[in-house]
Amino acid sequence: MQLELRHLRALCAIADAGSLTKAATHLGVSQPSLTAQLHRIEAALGGQIFRRGRRGVVPTALGQFVLTRARAALLIVDELVEGAGSLDARAGVVRVGGYATPVLSGLVKRLFESPDVSVTVHTEHSPRLLLELLASRRLDAAVLVDYPGHELPVVPSIGMRLVAVEPVFLAMSRGHPLAALDEVPLADLAGDDWVLSPPDGVGWPECFIATCHEAGFTPRVPHIVTESAMIRQLISGGHAVSPCLAVFHAGTDIAVRPITGTPLWIRHLVAWRRDGPLAPRAEELVRLAADAHREAIADRPHYATWLARQGDISGTSTAPDR
Template structure:
């Protein structure tokens, strides 16, 4: 038997009812039919989901494992189909999404301090997906990134504000031959291995490859991943260099260095639904995002030093 969503709903109904007879009434079938269906489900899963007793049914340890995942799957499918989450219906709820940056974390810090507002948070790697979730009313406001020449589209139902335009830096081992330099020529990294995060749907990492080609080489990229902890581990071990946001924090074994001539840039944006709960507070939302970005710059000595040398901070919206 092939397991289907309706089978997951059956075992959740049995767990909620606590007995096969009550569950049969709830789902509108006879108890023998429900019992037979449960047996087929357990056969498909390869284990017993419930212990049966005189007082009803209780999940087995395997059953607890199955139920946890079944409820998660059903919640996700229901939200995907209807666009409604378990939190919808709360009049003071604001659903915030974002691409993980200090702009998002700083914005959330400020929004959580707004009286009378409840926040839920949803992150995605793809800025284009986040914009689609916003336009389809799954989210109320999002933080985004894109790249000059590969700007996100404007949508009639979505308001958008530029937060800042900033250079892309490079992450390298503190033992790298160029680690002591104030800034690094991109061409001087031609012989390094690179770790580059996968495509995000709005021009990354295509913009990195283009910049490298303009510098006279094609980067050697044996590693592709988005998990920052693993990227930092590879870099700290001297196994690769990686392009990074200028607001990335250095740390043990790692330094962040600007690229000479600033061949790569990205934009931070904040967007909101024009008919959403933050539409009347769009200016405040944008100010929160810009404050968060300025705060992140101030906490990164390598970024502060870059602004001093260049006579300007990142271009603010």
């Protein structure tokens, strides 16, 4: 027997009800029919999913394993099927997505504080994917990033505003020989191992690698990592250095330093569906995102100090709607 979505839904219904009889009623089938279906599912999976007793059914260890994956699979399928007709939108919930940065977390925090807004959050590594989720009506607004020379495309149905332009800095172990410098020449790291995040569909890490080539070397990249915690572990342990946002959190084991000459920048943007529930509040979204960025700067002495040396204490730029 080949497993189908209806089989996964039946397993979840049995687990939620704790009883084959109650689950059968919920699913609109007879109890003998559901029992026979469960036997077929267990035979296909090669083991017992539920342990039966006088008080009902409870998942076995194999059952817990299967149910965890069944629920995750159903969640993904339901998200794909609901798409633009999401119940969240009809219920007045605004769907905010983004590339995980302090701008996104700060904006979401401020939206949660608003008494007239209910929010769901969806993060993705790819800004281009987030833009497509906006265009396909699966998100109402998003915090995005791109890079000079690798700008996101203009989509007529989506409004977009520049919130801030931020330099790319370097993160390294506090014990790194160059961590004592105020600014680090990129070429001086030619012999180091690097940890980079994977391609994001907009130009990263291609623009960083091109910047290294201009500095006279090709970076040695044994580590490709998405998760921030793993990146921090590699850096703090002295196993790699990494390019990072200027608002990247330093810490006791990690130093964040500017690149001499500031050869690379990143742009923070806010985008929204022009026909979406947040379109009338676009100016407020931009303001809240800019406030979040300024708050992040104030909490990052290495960035605030660099900005003071440049004669710019805001780090925030504005641009007209796109």
